[in-house]
Amino acid sequence: xxxxxxxxxxxxxxxxxxxxxxxxxxxxxxxxxxxxxxxxxxxxxxxxxxxxxxxxxxxxxxxxxxxxxxxxxxxxxxxxxxxxxxxxxxxxxxxxxxxxxxxxxxxxxxxxxxxxxxxxxxxxxxxxxxxxxxxxxxxxxxxxxxxxxxxxxxxxxxxxxxxxxxxxxxxxxxxxxxxxxxxxxxxxxxxxxxxxxxxxxxxxxxxxxxxxxxxxxxxxxxxxxxxxxxxxxxxxxxxxxxxxxxxxxxxxxxxxxxxxxxx
Numbered sequence: 329x330x331x332x333x334x335x336x337x338x339x340x341x342x343x344x345x346x347x348x349x350x351x352x353x354x355x356x357x358x359x360x361x362x363x364x365x366x367x368x369x370x371x372x373x374x375x376x377x378x379x380x381x382x383x384x385x386x387x388x389x390x391x392x393x394x395x396x397x398x399x400x401x402x403x404x405x406x407x408x409x410x411x412x413x414x415x416x417x418x419x420x421x422x423x424x425x426x427x428x429x430x431x432x433x434x435x436x437x438x439x440x441x442x443x444x445x446x447x448x449x450x451x452x453x454x455x456x457x458x459x460x461x462x463x464x465x466x467x468x469x470x471x472x473x474x475x476x477x478x479x480x481x482x483x484x485x486x487x488x489x490x491x492x493x494x495x496x497x498x499x500x501x502x503x504x505x506x507x508x509x510x511x512x513x514x515x516x517x518x519x520x521x522x523x524x525x526x527x528x529x530x531x532x533x534x535x536x537x538x539x540x541x542x543x544x545x546x547x548x549x550x551x552x553x554x555x556x557x558x559x560x561x562x563x564x565x566x567x568x569x570x571x572x573x574x575x576x577x578x579x580x581x582x583x584x585x586x587x588x589x590x591x
Contacts (some may be wrong), residue, residue: 400586534589
């Protein structure tokens with residue numbers, strides 16, 4: 329009987345010890361990883377309370393996106409900014425919140441008030457985050473540009489349903505449907521003429537805002553081009569199958585000035 333008791337005790341100790349080793353071997357989840365979403369308890373209305381780093385999402389006074397009212401926009405001087413994008417290759421990834429196209433060409437830049445910002449990536453939101461005169465669009469593209477100190481200028485391009493967008497066909501034919509594992513990208517880079525993606529009309533709404541995802545950092549220069557570009561319903565639908573709604577609702581303007589600029 330005593331021998332049997334020690335046998336049971338030894339087996340239990342081995343099980344507990346193995347469990348402890350297994351738990352210790354598990355990787356620690358990265359901080360701030362995918363705890364926010366676009367719906368439910370972790371949706372936009374709760375972003376500001378999910379993490380101390382995201383407090384601006386709830387308490388910031390210059391948040392994005394906003395409604396861009398063409399009737400009250402102040403006419404600004406031309407030449408405040410210039411967009412210089414070139415044809416090149418982009419690599420695609422699905423980060424769990426959108427499809428992102430990473431850009432490696434240092435020649436893709438935006439000049440804003442004399443400072444140069446290099447294009448880092450562009451991504452998509454459906455439906456659009458910004459609206460013009462109260463009207464939303466099926467899709468919005470954000471071109472994220474950064475200067476040497478990490479300051480951000482975002483060029484927003486609104487998309488309406490219409491003809492197929494051949495300039496973005498290579499991207500929308502290769503959208504990754506599932507979240508991309510860390511360190512991996514699309515097998516084959518997509519070739520995109522970024523300059524040709526932009527609308528032909530060089531008018532834009534310019535204002536000071538924030539990132540539209542956590543941590544909702546403020547101090548972001550926004551250039552939202554006034555003329556939408558077209559994409560086919562099939563192209564828009566290809567993205568909506570993956571992310572049917574990944575937009576942040578409109579935020580309060582709080583007295584901010586919106587300029588109407590030409591570049």
